[in-house]
Amino acid sequence: MFFLTPRYLKHAKLLHKGVTRFINYKRDVLPVAKLEEITTLRTSLEDAMRSKDRSRIDTLTTEINNTCERALPHAATSEIADNIEVFFVAIVIALGIRSYIAQPFKIPTGSMQPTLYGLVAEHTEEDPTPNIFARCRDWATGRSYFNVVANHTGVLRDREPLTEHSFLGFFAHCRLHFEDGETQWIWAPKAQLTTVRHNLGLFQYAGAAPKENPMYTPDNSRRYYEGSLAGKTITQGQLLARGTLDTGDHVLVNKFAYHFRRPVRGEVFVFTTNNISAIGVPEEQGSQHYIKRLAAVPGDELEVDSPLLKINGKVAEEAGFKRVMSGTENQPVNGYKGYGPAASVGGSYEHVRLRLDQYFAMGDNSYNSSDSRVWGAVPERNLVGPALFCYFPLGRNWGVIR
Numbered sequence: 001m002f003f004l005t006p007r008y009l010k011h012a013k014l015l016h017k018g019v020t021r022f023i024n025y026k027r028d029v030l031p032v033a034k035l036e037e038i039t040t041l042r043t044s045l046e047d048a049m050r051s052k053d054r055s056r057i058d059t060l061t062t063e064i065n066n067t068c069e070r071a072l073p074h075a076a077t078s079e080i081a082d083n084i085e086v087f088f089v090a091i092v093i094a095l096g097i098r099s100y101i102a103q104p105f106k107i108p109t110g111s112m113q114p115t116l117y118g119l120v121a122e123h124t125e126e127d128p129t130p131n132i133f134a135r136c137r138d139w140a141t142g143r144s145y146f147n148v149v150a151n152h153t154g155v156l157r158d159r160e161p162l163t164e165h166s167f168l169g170f171f172a173h174c175r176l177h178f179e180d181g182e183t184q185w186i187w188a189p190k191a192q193l194t195t196v197r198h199n200l201g202l203f204q205y206a207g208a209a210p211k212e213n214p215m216y217t218p219d220n221s222r223r224y225y226e227g228s229l230a231g232k233t234i235t236q237g238q239l240l241a242r243g244t245l246d247t248g249d250h251v252l253v254n255k256f257a258y259h260f261r262r263p264v265r266g267e268v269f270v271f272t273t274n275n276i277s278a279i280g281v282p283e284e285q286g287s288q289h290y291i292k293r294l295a296a297v298p299g300d301e302l303e304v305d306s307p308l309l310k311i312n313g314k315v316a317e318e319a320g321f322k323r324v325m326s327g328t329e330n331q332p333v334n335g336y337k338g339y340g341p342a343a344s345v346g347g348s349y350e351h352v353r354l355r356l357d358q359y360f361a362m363g364d365n366s367y368n369s370s371d372s373r374v375w376g377a378v379p380e381r382n383l384v385g386p387a388l389f390c391y392f393p394l395g396r397n398w399g400v401i402r
Contacts, residue, residue: 012049012057016042019064026072034071041067102388103255105270105289107248108191111363111370112291114335115268115320116249116390116397121192123201123243142247142393146200148186150238154178156206161229164190178234186241193241200241206232250392251291251401254385262297263359265311266318268387268401269294271361271378278375291387292361292371293320296352298380302360303351304373307338309362320402324364339366341373352377359383 019042027035041064048056098104109118129135129145138144157179166172172189186193186202193202208228234240253270263269273279274287296302296311303310307328309321316325327333329340339362354360358377363369372378387401 008054102252106250111365113365115364118248120246121198121200128244140394144245146241148241150234152182153236154180156229156232158230200243202241205239249390249397251387252389254388257385265297266320267294270384271382275379295362296360298356301353304339304341306340309339
């Protein structure tokens with residue numbers, strides 16, 4: 001009976017079962033010599049079990065284990081291999097979360113100020129860089145410092161002398177390209193080097209002149225230096241950029257919420273720009289993500305009566321709207337200036353009624369926001385989800401987005 005069988009024979013039977021399974025599972029990848037060696041050892045184990053030779057069984061147990069372990073050297077994983085496997089599993093999980101649950105975004109512009117801040121650059125006459133302790137402190141609040149000096153003498157090339165790059169959609173930075181093939185990095189986004197009002201001084205130091213953007217009114221925030229660097233001569237040691245850069249707020253967006261509930265008027269939400277032709281995003285850039293406040297939902301009638309926003313004939317009652325309407329353009333309250341009208345490509349959006357598949361998006365910084373008043377309503381299929389949380393920087397907007 002099994003319960004009267006000596007322990008060493010029980011272990012031998014389990015070993016025999018295990019080595020048989022190993023042979024069956026690995027037969028197609030085992031070298032012929034190793035397969036024959038393991039089969040011979042299994043036969044010897046069977047003989048020792050029949051004769052109940054305990055010492056022989058102990059010896060064969062060690063030999064079989066060692067032989068099987070060495071038979072497939074690639075099967076034994078190292079710490080590096082284990083870490084690589086864990087790393088890739090983590091990436092897959094992160095991509096799954098990003099695709100279906102929550103996705104991080106960085107606010108690029110000031111259209112939602114002061115609820116959410118975009119990148120803000122300020123040029124300074126003197127080197128603004130403080131000591132290392134102050135820099136570490138300011139990093140947590142999203143501020144970085146620039147004092148960039150040219151490391152090469154040459155002429156900037158005619159075609160795209162300044163290009164922008166990023167890593168996984170973050171850490172935007174630029175490269176200056178010279179005719180002789182040399183390049184220089186500037187660790188700042190292109191927009192903060194090319195707009196007139198908020199910039200780090202690159203184009204001024206290079207002797208460039210501003211260029212009007214015909215899509216917007218002559219507002220300094222919409223005047224660009226784009227294209228005027230070509231052919232400029234740069235001298236080694238020449239100052240290229242100087243000032244401070246406050247990073248845009250980093251937010252998490254709930255990507256599954258709209259699969260289970262309808263969008264709520266007044267919440268901050270994210271949508272894509274495809275199917276909105278008036279936005280004018282170049283086809284080669286693909287769809288962009290915009291973040292605004294949801295001003296009106298399907299069937300709503302919306303009217304801008306500056307500084308008020310009226311929904312279905314009544315002043316908007318949601319908390320987010322009330323904050324925006326608490327101030328005026330001439331008398332802001334905590335940075336809020338109320339709502340202002342804007343002319344669209346096809347007429348006026350001061351008064352509009354939405355179809356059953358349309359949503360109206362507006363920026364809290366109404367007087368400096370390109371939104372549905374300019375390029376029309378957002379189709380339902382463009383919705384991504386509500387903005388949840390501002391996780392960086394650790395400033396006044398950190399926390400739940402309201």
